[in-house]
Amino acid sequence: MLYRFTQFILRIASPRVALLLFAAILLFIFIFFPLRHNRLESYAGYPLRVFDTRLFYTPAQVSESANDIGESGRHLYAVTEVTLDFAFPLLYTTWLSVLLALVTPKAWPSRPAAERLILLPFLALLGDLAENACLAVLMWTYPLIPPWLVGLSNLASLVKWGAGLAAFGLILIGSTVCVVKWLQRK
Secondary structure: OHHHHHHHHHHHOOHHHHHHHHHHHHHHHHHHHHHHHHHHHHHHOOOOOOHHHOOOOOHHHHHHHHHHHHHHHHHHHHHHHOOHHHHHHHHHHHHHHHHHHHHHHHHOOOOHHHHHHHHHHHHHHHHHHHHHHHHHHHHHHOOOOOHHHHHHHHHHHHHHHHHHHHHHHHHHHHHHHHHHHHHHHO
């Protein structure tokens, strides 16, 4: 199954697909998430930092924010975690995977196992979806904030950020290798 998925990513990988995915990501970053964020801030009455953007948070911080945004804010947060923030990880992890599929064969052609690196962003996807599910449950079950669920959410967040940043780092390294190879041919 992983082999077939890898082959699928390699088949669809093109600069055009990467650009289309990037354009879709920008819609989320500059339109959808700011709309949600502004709404949540209006409920809280102060600048709010959503948990999706944090690396670590405590049960007390979750409880305080959940209290401050009120019932309507908690509902908005939970619903957008399983809708809006379900689609976004699919987009950015596919984009990272496509970029890796474009870069790795050119950067390391003698290492066919490098193709497997294109699956790394999907580890970030699993972490992000798990984090979103935990946050949605925390908002829906407030005032009950189980510490174990916050801990699970933090662990998922670490997986999301770790795998995502590792994939991005590999793209930068691979791109640098490609540029150096190109300059050496000149």
